[in-house]
Amino acid sequence: MISEITANTWVTVGIVAGIFCGIALALTILILVVSRICKIDTDEKLEQIIEKLAGANCGGCGCSGCSGFAEKLCKGECNLSDCHVTSPESKQEIAKILGVEIGDEEPTVACVKCAGGSNAVDLYAYSGIDSCVYNAQLFKGAKTCDDGCLGLGTCLRSCPERAISIVDGVSVIDPDVCISCGMCINACPKKLIERIPVKAKIYVACSSHCKGKEVMNACKVGCIACGLCAKFCPEKAITMENNIPHIDYTKCSGCMTCVAKCPRKVIKIR
Amino acid sequence: MKNKYGKITLDGLIFNNPTFVLVLGTCPTLAMTSNASDAFGMGISVLVVLTLSNIIISALRRIIPNAVRIPAFIVIIATLVTLLKLFLNKFIPDLYASMGTFLPLIVVNCMILGRAEAYASKNGVLASAVDGIANGIGFTVSLVAMGIIREFIGSGSIFGLQIMDFGISFFAMPMGAFMVYGICIALFVYILESIQRAMRIKKTKRLHGELLNGEELNKEEA
Numbered sequence: 347m348i349s350e351i352t353a354n355t356w357v358t359v360g361i362v363a364g365i366f367c368g369i370a371l372a373l374t375i376l377i378l379v380v381s382r383i384c385k386i387d388t389d390e391k392l393e394q395i396i397e398k399l400a401g402a403n404c405g406g407c408g409c410s411g412c413s414g415f416a417e418k419l420c421k422g423e424c425n426l427s428d429c430h431v432t433s434p435e436s437k438q439e440i441a442k443i444l445g446v447e448i449g450d451e452e453p454t455v456a457c458v459k460c461a462g463g464s465n466a467v468d469l470y471a472y473s474g475i476d477s478c479v480y481n482a483q484l485f486k487g488a489k490t491c492d493d494g495c496l497g498l499g500t501c502l503r504s505c506p507e508r509a510i511s512i513v514d515g516v517s518v519i520d521p522d523v524c525i526s527c528g529m530c531i532n533a534c535p536k537k538l539i540e541r542i543p544v545k546a547k548i549y550v551a552c553s554s555h556c557k558g559k560e561v562m563n564a565c566k567v568g569c570i571a572c573g574l575c576a577k578f579c580p581e582k583a584i585t586m587e588n589n590i591p592h593i594d595y596t597k598c599s600g601c602m603t604c605v606a607k608c609p610r611k612v613i614k615i616r
Numbered sequence: 617m618k619n620k621y622g623k624i625t626l627d628g629l630i631f632n633n634p635t636f637v638l639v640l641g642t643c644p645t646l647a648m649t650s651n652a653s654d655a656f657g658m659g660i661s662v663l664v665v666l667t668l669s670n671i672i673i674s675a676l677r678r679i680i681p682n683a684v685r686i687p688a689f690i691v692i693i694a695t696l697v698t699l700l701k702l703f704l705n706k707f708i709p710d711l712y713a714s715m716g717t718f719l720p721l722i723v724v725n726c727m728i729l730g731r732a733e734a735y736a737s738k739n740g741v742l743a744s745a746v747d748g749i750a751n752g753i754g755f756t757v758s759l760v761a762m763g764i765i766r767e768f769i770g771s772g773s774i775f776g777l778q779i780m781d782f783g784i785s786f787f788a789m790p791m792g793a794f795m796v797y798g799i800c801i802a803l804f805v806y807i808l809e810s811i812q813r814a815m816r817i818k819k820t821k822r823l824h825g826e827l828l829n830g831e832e833l834n835k836e837e838a
């Protein structure tokens with residue numbers, strides 16, 4: 347049964363609302379007074395820095411998001427170079443706020459240094475948990491090559507920008523999407539992912555440290571460490587280190603001699 | 617009168633222990649007991665908020681209209697938590713950082729609203745204060761006990777002091793929290809029931825004894 351709404355009801359409602367609002371108002375004033383007393387001097391720099399950071403919250407620097415990184419920057423526990431996402435211009439501005447000098451840094455992207463996948467010979471058929479980390483614990487992974495991409499997508503799941511896809515059994519990073527945060531570099535159990543400059547024209551698509559014959563047996567597209575690239579590079583930008591060519595991108599002029607000379611087509615054009 | 621406060625205290629501490637008997641406020645119990653000092657900080661924070669909210673709600677119980685009772689309680693509790701947050705941020709920033717989001721979550725701790733609704737809104741200020749303190753201590757002790765167990769098994773230390781060099785990290789994680797919580801409840805209830813049984817037997821014996829004595833007296837009279 348619904349009782350009739352009379353003037354009396356409205357008075358009751360008014361009293362109830364009044365008491366409630368009165369309590370709320372008193373408590374609000376109390377909070378305002380106490381917050382004035384317990385005021386904390388926040389660092390002005392902090393908010394300025396947070397504004398300038400990329401705000402990707404990727405966690406690649408090892409801090410809990412960008413605000414955590416900014417806090418550590420202010421305390422001097424982190425270096426600006428730990429962040430690879432923020433643009434160099436913004437970094438210069440942050441350095442100005444912090445009062446430190448930083449050198450000119452080139453923007454980078456992550457790059458998978460393996461082209462194996464279906465070209466690489468399988469050691470056994472793996473049907474365990476869908477994770478490279480677990481597979482890598484079993485006879486160093488399901489590939490005959492010890493430094494081959496296992497293609498189970500651990501890097502793909504770690505990427506905050508979804509820049510990684512698995513093509514033909516190998517992880518491929520889209521350089522236009524990659525923010526170079528470094529999450530995949532930490533996630534890959536085989537350590538196949540490296541940062542290269544955005545301007546780089548070529549990259550070495552193999553990480554095997556084995557000698558030629560072993561590579562021949564393990565993979566159709568692996569580096570056999572013939573050293574032709576290093577021999578013919580006109581800029582002397584390529585050196586052979588531990589049976590794999592290493593490109594010094596500061597010297598590389600992008601003449602593509604190495605790409606033409608490589609018998610296994612390991613050095614690729616980006 | 618003294619007996620009344622004793623009963624309130626024992627109820628809050630043991631017989632209606634909020635954590636192990638009523639299973640209230642489970643969220644901080646599970647989340648904040650990975651080490652003993654965090655558990656202690658959480659327990660004390662809840663103790664303070666619970667006691668103050670009980671006092672204020674009990675003092676205002678005749679003013680607050682019954683219809684807007686729950687919003688009014690929540691507003692009072694939220695205010696107290698906000699004050700506590702400001703206070704901790706200013707004076708104990710380490711604890712503030714380690715409590716993270718669980719500090720504002722005290723607002724919706726069912727134990728605090730539960731005591732306000734079940735006790736403070738019906739009883740006097742002093743009794744409500746005692747009730748708040750007793751329940752708060754019961755909560756703190758339970759949390760610290762769980763914190764000590766989990767910290768010791770999880771990392772071999774107690775209150776940050778390294779005692780043994782071992783650690784089963786499982787117990788520092790949420791699954792470990794559930795397991796330790798379950799075992800603690802089982803143990804607590806087991807001990808509580810055996811005590812109550814012993815008390816019941818004692819009471820029966822005493823009654824029996826009085827009866828026998830009475831009979832003997834009757835005989836003597838006769």
